[in-house]
Amino acid sequence: MTEAATEPAWRQRAVEKSTRAAKLRAEQRVQRFLDSAQELIGEKGTTDFTVQEVVDRSKQSLRSFYQHFDGKHELLLALFEDALARSAVQMREAASAETDPLRRLRAAVELLYMQSHPDPGVQRPLFSDFALQLLVKHPAQVATAHVPVLTVLTDLIEEAADSGAIPSGKPRRRAALVMQTVMFAAQAHGVPADGHGHPVDSGEIWRFCLGGISADQASD
Template sequence: MAAQKADQPVSTPTEEPAWKQRAVERSTQAAKRRAEQRVERFLDAAQAIMAEKGTTDFTVQEVVDRSRQSLRSFYQHFDGKHELLLALFEDAMSKSADQFRTIAAEQATPLDRLRVVVQALFDSSRPTQDATQRPLFTDFALRLLVSHPAEMRVANAPLLTLFADLMVELETAGLLRPGFKPRRAAALTMQTVMFNAQSSGQEGTHPITSEEIWDFCAKGFTLS
């Protein structure tokens, strides 16, 4: 084959026509919306089953049947039950952080903002009054903390950020204990609140209240 002449222009790839780019983009967006809808149906089905059973003890097939979708579709979006539960837990934590930030903004002082968030987290993480469980918090979260600590840190990130922001406000106002770093104080407070809420009911006939957990977190157990 003869060599290309030096002065012969080199051909360049032709850019896709604008109409074709728009068509592909619409198709991609539509596929994304359908995938999001399928995921939401799986999540809603799992939530409904947990609400009925009061536990995370269910099968993937139950979720598939309740969502009226296929098993193949489920595994296109989730590796298995653990990933489904993790998605539910991350979503719950993210929504909780948004809700808590909203109620905190209604308070006038840094200490009051932290107080309402501590109490709201405690109340939302404990068993319900009719003795049914919030299984994502009382069952799955405790197991996740032990078996998958890295995943737990990711799921807790939005809430930890909120607590850290509130601790920074305390520090700025001169109300944080000297020597405590805001993010570390935030992590300690969150862990104390959530663990005690999730194990609530195991301490006998006098369960810990949100007021008690706040008093302990804010003052500790010393007289100073």
């Protein structure tokens, strides 16, 4: 018999309760660090703050900070991942308001475009500064951070293909191409590469992406 099997049930329950309590406390400490960093970004309009400022703002210890994060980079990465996870949730909610699979996909694509489009009145240094640094120095971390958004688009493309609205074939690869197209176009302020003509809007982006994912995939 294993040691776990011979332990009294009360002991197992006590250990599990203690573990859950410790996990909850750790999650609360982490959230205070994240909230404090987000407040500093909002006040400064930049990611140029120190770990000590975050620690002081959170009213926690430096030792506690380094128990949860290796340093400032990992803290900013957590904020970046959290922002993209929230974006994915909002995309799924927008899609759920539609019943037609193609309209569900369109709702998600257009919302992603609007989420990614810079607002002149709102500073988003996590995306304008930190994300660019990540892309150059840590591309694998960028890919991991975008997984929630990629998953939503993959699911919706699969649903549209299953319904016959678009041809089937490599939904995750299509989703990656759609995501990159939408986000890059949005971050370029919707201005065409030639600098002429009307700015690109979410409807035009959707029609462009639909043309790509509806094309003949015989070469897949």
